[in-house]
Amino acid sequence: MSDTFESFESTFESISGYKRWRNWFITLSVITFLLFLGLFSSVTITLESLGGASVISIYLVIIVLSVATIYKTYQDAVFLEEETKLASVQVRQLNELNDVPSFLEAADQSIFRSHIGSLFTIFKVHSQIQQDNLVEILQLRLLARNRVAELFASILITLGLIGTILGLILMMSELKVVMNGQSGGGSDNLIASLMGEGGPLSGLDAAFYTTLLGALFGGVILRILTSVISSNISRYTAHLAELTEVYVLPMMRNTAAKLEESGYYKRS
Known part of the structure; x- marks a missing residue:
């Protein structure tokens, strides 16, 4: 029997799943940093431009959830x-012990051990041992x-849209106040009031910033990481x-066939 107990995974994948996640995370972090660096260098962001307390709370929720x-x-x-x-370590342990009950007693708790335990339960009552349903159930649980x-990720996108709506509501509320206050003034004063710091149009900044955060974290970063x-x-x-099909099931099926010939399953 082979001294190495591995699947064909190494044949198709040059890096592990965790390293793939790490590489994507680093790449996305760098892109996000450069994006915000460019944003902060070209746009002056103040507390007024971030909106009121309700909008700032949306920022905090998005960041914390992200x-x-x-x-x-x-x-x-x-x-x-x-x-x-x-799994690779324990399949070696199982082959060294060459006894499933001893393996189940000695092995540390793991998904592989639970999988072998379920197959052994089937083995005790039926000679036809298949793992397809067990593998499918495991994948669904994971x-x-x-x-x-x-x-x-979807909630973050929704929160970004909620922040957009709040920003627009703030803008419209302040716009009404400015319009009422400038009803007798000139157009120059009206434009200055609208465009000035803390003016109604600052609500647009809050709307766009929350949309940006929600879309970036929920629609891009987390979508990619969850796909990984x-x-x-x-x-x-x-x-x-x-591993189970190659190194475990042949042994169990061979033993089950011998037990079936002896009438073990008919007695049980």
Whole structure:
């Protein structure tokens, strides 16, 4: 038997799933930094241009949710990386012990161990041992973890739109005040009031900034990172299924065939 217990993953992928997430995160962070650097260097941003307290609270919510969700994708990337390595280690352990009950007792808790435990439960009552449904269920559960991050990505875009609406509402409210106050004044005074610092048109800045933040974090950064996690989930489930199919199921099926010939399953 081969001394290495690996799947064909290394044949198709030159870097691990976590490194792919890390590379994307670094790339997106650099692009975001350059984008805001260019924005701040060309536009003067003041507290007035950010809108009132309600709009500033939208900024804070977007930033906090973005950081928390990015960290969630980081945890998922690390989790899948650890489980991938652990599966390779534990399939070696199982082959060295050459006994599933002993492996289940000695092995650390992991997805691979749980998968083997489920297959062993099937083995005890049925000679036809298939893992297709188990792998599909596992993939659905892992994808469900990632859908939380996908949900927050959509929420961030929505929050950006809410900030846009709030900014426009603030602009219209202040515009009415200025128009009423300048009803007897000249057009020059009206334009100065509209365009001045803290004037009604400053609400447009708040509207555009919240849209920018929501679209950038929710529509770009998190969309890419959650897509990377989805890809990592597919890679991990394929890795798990291949290790099991190549190194575990032949042994279990061979033993099950012998037990079936002896009438074990008929008695049970």
